[in-house]
Amino acid sequence: MNYVLKNVPVRTEKPRTTGYTMAMDKGLSMREVEDFIDACGDYVDIVKLGWATSYVTKNLSQKLQIYKDAGIPVYFGGTLFEAFVIRDQFDDYRKVLDKYDLAYAEVSDGSITLDHDKKCEYIHTLSKDVTVLSEVGSKDAAKIIPPYKWIEQMQQELDAGAWKVIGESREAGNVGLFRDSGEVRQGLVEEILTKIPEEKILWEAPQKAQQVWFIKLLGANVNLGNIAPNEVIPLETIRLGLRGDTFDHFLDMANV
Template sequence: MNYVLKNLPVRTEKPRVTGFTMVMDKGLSLREVDNFLSANSDYVDIVKLGWATSYLTKNLAEKIQLYQDAGVPVYFGGTLFEAFVIRDQFDDYRKVLEKYDLRFAEISDGSISLPHEKKCEFIRILSQDVTVLSEVGSKDAAKIIPPYKWIEQMQKELDAGSWKVIGEAREGGTVGLFRDSGEVRQGLVEEILTKIPEEKIIWEAPQKEQQVWFVKLLGANVNLGNIAPNELIPLETIRLGLRGDTFDHFLGDHRL
């Protein structure tokens, strides 16, 4: 850091298990990736190449190498997994992961109808090759999943071999964990936390207000995902109480 401020919350250090930040790359160029890493590599833990953007990305291998050389793992968005599975190309998907030397993969069913036991079977198979992140929740705003179902699915996916489970919000933060206004489904989150350890969950929270809410609820080292590249340092200031939204949250008695 550039200077000393007392009484800031202690952030975990990389490689992190908690305080984990997943950034969504929706099509950055090689130059943009290089610029992003030069300013942010200390704060990003993993990068998701959003949904199936990797299918269209130029210089994909070079982009992945840039991230990996900076010590930042990369994975393909879960929608790409779904696109392969719906076409009966799961084995082809595994070959693509191997081709690009990816050590993480996301398994989701937000856009397709997939029996949960089948999803768990994919997790069991894929976790033999890579570290699996599995996403729970639908991308359909009209599909409301009751809390007990979220809990049941998260636990089964962790038992099947997922390293962490991701709470669905899409890149806009208006489905799954959130109402279409972006408001957090507070009761849902609190009920999930009665059964699933918080360190096992990555909460997709692309909007600033959502990030603030989770930091106030769970502290500086909450796991957050779907963060835009240009919002990563702003998020760190929220985590540390160095932005107006959380300025007083971590001060305690240490104030004038």
């Protein structure tokens, strides 16, 4: 940091397993990636190339190399996995991971109907070669999954080999963990946390109010994802109690 402030939460250091920030790249150019890393690289733990944007991204290999050179892992969004699976091309998907030398992969079923046992098989198979993040929750706002089902699926996916489970919200933050207004389904989150260790969960929280809510609930080192590149540094200030939304929250260090 550039100067000293007292009563600021201690952030975990990279490489870390808690306090994760997953940023979403929805089509940055190579120059934008370079600028993004220059400005925010210290605060980004992993990058997701949103949904299936990697299919149409120009200079994909070169772009991935920029992230790799900066020590920031990248994975393709779960929708791409679903696009391959629905076309009966799972083996082709694995070849894509190999082609681009990806060490992480996301398994999801937010856009397709997939038997959960089959989803766990995919997780188990992929986890032999890469680190798997599995996403729980639907992209269909009308599909409400009861808390016990979230817990059951998260645990089964961790048991199948997932490194972390992702709580679905889409890039807009208006489904899954959240109501269509963006409000957190508080009871759902709190019930999940009674069974699933918080360090095993990556909460998609693209909206500032959602980030604030999770930080106040779980502290500065909560795992948060779907963060827009231009929101990474603002998020870090929220984590540290240096923005109005959490300004008073960490002044009493007993809260840290």
